[in-house]
Amino acid sequence: MARLRDSIDNIDAAVVHMLAERFKCTQQVGHLKARHQLPPADPTREANQIARLRQLAENAKLDPAFAEKLLNFIIAEVIRHHETIAAGEE
Numbered sequence: 001m002a003r004l005r006d007s008i009d010n011i012d013a014a015v016v017h018m019l020a021e022r023f024k025c026t027q028q029v030g031h032l033k034a035r036h037q038l039p040p041a042d043p044t045r046e047a048n049q050i051a052r053l054r055q056l057a058e059n060a061k062l063d064p065a066f067a068e069k070l071l072n073f074i075i076a077e078v079i080r081h082h083e084t085i086a087a088g089e090e
């Protein structure tokens with residue numbers, strides 16, 4: 001079991017690092033949107049991402065509903081950041 005837990009720990013670390021990189025990109029998008037007075041949320045982009053992620057999840061034998069919930073959770077946090085950035089650049 002210790003070997004499995006070592007792998008779980010490595011995977012969790014990779015997830016954290018990947019999320020950190022993703023948030024670095026979304027922060028830059030937030031600044032671009034604020035500068036060009038674009039809204040924090042882009043529902044069309046979100047719908048495309050959700051459809052894509054659900055397909056990827058299905059192919060990977062991961063529950064697509066779980067993948068969608070996870071992406072929605074992350075996107076909600078990104079939108080919160082974008083609202084904060086927009087408020088600061090008013």
Ligand SMILES: C=C(O[C@@H]1C=C(C(=O)O)C=C[C@H]1O)C(=O)O
Nearest residue numbers: 026029040041042045046075078
């Ligand atoms: C990052 C963006 O802003 C928001 C956050 C998204 C995300 O985290 O993937 C997607 C769409 C937007 O609602 C974007 O518009 O690309």
